[in-house]
Amino acid sequence: MQMKRKPTHPGEMLRVDFLPDYDLSVSGLAEALGVSRQSVNELLRERRAVSPEMALRLGRLFGNSPEFWLSAQRALDLWQAAETIKQEVARIRPLDAA
8 A cells, every 4th residue: 555645754854853852963963973974964855865874873873773764764765666666566467376
């Protein structure tokens, strides 16, 4: 069952929910994560996906799990893929069990 609404990008979650709550700047988040400011900026601007490595860093920093971040990214990736090829997928006929 396809979601009708586009899932929230993890970068938006960081930008809207996490940075203000923890009073973090882009530079502060980058330093805390041990990554470049550019990496964080691209994630926050939704131009970069959350990688497994970034999910580990974010989970450790914010006290949640890497799976939380990867699940959010996976939901977005699947939604985008489904939107891209929905007509092709609709033409596939499901197989009946033998």
